Amino acid sequence: MQELSHYIDGAHVKGTSGRFADVMNPATGEVQAKVPLASVEEMDHAVAVAAKAQPAWAAVNPQRRARVLMKFVDLLNRDMDKLAEALSREHGKTFPDAKGDVQRGLEVVEYCIGAPQMLKGEYTDGAGPGIDIYSMRQPLGVTAGITPFNFPAMIPMWMFAPAIACGNAFILKPSERDPSVPLMLAELLEEAGLPKGILQVVNGDKGAVDAILDNPVIQSIGFVGSTPIAEYIYGRGCSNGKRVQCFGGAKNHMIVMPDADMDQAADALVGAGYGAAGERCMAISVAVPVGDETADRLIEKLVPRIEKLKVGPYTAGDDVDYGPVVTKAAKENILRLVQTGIDQGAKLVVDGRDFKLQGYEDGFFVGAHLFDNVTTDMDIYKTEIFGPVLSTVRAKTYEEALGYAMDHEYGNGTAIFTRDGDTARDFASRINIGMVGINVPIPVPLAYHTFGGWKKSAFGDLNQHGPDAFKFYTRTKTVTARWPSGLKEGGEFHFKPMD
Secondary structure (H helix, E strand, O other): OEEOOEEEOOEEEOOOOOOEEEEEEOOOOEEEEEEEOOOHHHHHHHHHHHHHHHHHHHHOOHHHHHHHHHHHHHHHHHOHHHHHHHHHHHHOOOHHHHHHHHHHHHHHHHHHOOHHHHOOOOEEEEEEOOEEEEEEEEEOOEEEEEOOOOOOOHHHHHHHHHHHHOOOEEEEEOOOOOOHHHHHHHHHHHHOOOOOOOEEEOOOOHHHHHHHHHOOOEEEEEEEOOHHHHHHHHHHHHHOOOEEEEEOOOOEEEEEOOOOOHHHHHHHHHHHHHHHHHOOOOOEEEEEEEOHHHHHHHHHHHHHHHHOOOEOOHHHHHHOOEOOOOOHHHHHHHHHHHHHHHHOOOEEEEOOOOOOOOOOOOOOOOOOEEEEOOOOOOHHHHOOOOOOEEEEOOEOOHHHHHHHHHHOOEEOEEEEEOOOHHHHHHHHHHOOOOEEEEOOOOOOOOOOOOEOOEEOOEEOOOOEOOHHHHHHOEEEEEEEEEOOOOOEEOOEEOOOOOO
């Protein structure tokens, strides 16, 4: 059986803690590799290596750092299929979805090639008599990221690309469930010319996370995962004097107005609700049709589309709509919540509980589920299920539908489908959610805008990628300079007084 490694100081390094986690094939339920779980000592060693390498990298001018990222983009395109295959094998998502995972990360790397422009400071000439004031953005030093299983290529690149472009070193603690792609990315960056020690990949569990939180050398931490863990990391990291950005759970609502194109809305809900088996923080998990007639029309459109969804392993190619969920525990939790929805009175319109895939009976496949008549007090409404389950909450009016989304504790993403510009504009203006789609079901901004939610979906002042990333991974230093401008008398300068 394959034993994976850490990536420290430009080389694959075996774990020394003696602890390992299983890396599963979600389609078969079989263990396909072992990944080491780092000790505090191993993490501290990786940080020390990074701290030693970082000053020289910071001294490289931004244009030359950007050239490394240019080469990295070329290598990502060269190895796209190889990366996607490794991702699908460990995560379970379809091959096209895995390629999309890599592509969305690549786009952030492309944006970060603009680091010379983004890192320019400000300058005021003649702020006072003989006085100039200017600012500069300087790297933090050693930074770190703790990334989730559901996007093992995209989210690491969202973090380490801007961090490295800014002149920092970066410690990546990826999910232990699908660690191969992050290790491959580290190899490609070294091939692109990144000096050894600037990107370290250290695998681990909570012990490794706590080692990151408590190491005094690490200056900033990025995290994506569940809200309880986000709150834990944010609290402990901030109390240790670190700059922290944490992104947590979601329960994304899509409001469907009576005037919406119902075929378009149904197609959007199927793609956004069931794609990647629902294991996306931007998945639409709650449909909110306005009016019973709208709800009935929407359900009528949804049912045949959902029943035609094809579930299978990534090896089946483009003939599969989504694959297995990541673990057996995830599957069991999804089915438990489905049963809770039934017990609490929701109507299960499409029942995927008995789904079985011939030849893959031990895989972690979950059939598609559709609920109707869901109410806000039900567990399936309040909880992020992270599976192929769509809940329909009927609203009598637009104001009631708006209130559902605004009152929920999560505020990651939302959408409205309508032909009415006034309604769409009102929705975008009033909604208290970070990312909004108008006739767009998954409103993930492109790399040159920022990604981030509100309420209990995000903790910290700055979002991911876009201009915020360059702010997060740098500190601003402001210099006020004055040079002698008086006449020289007796070997001394006489300065003019400031106003």
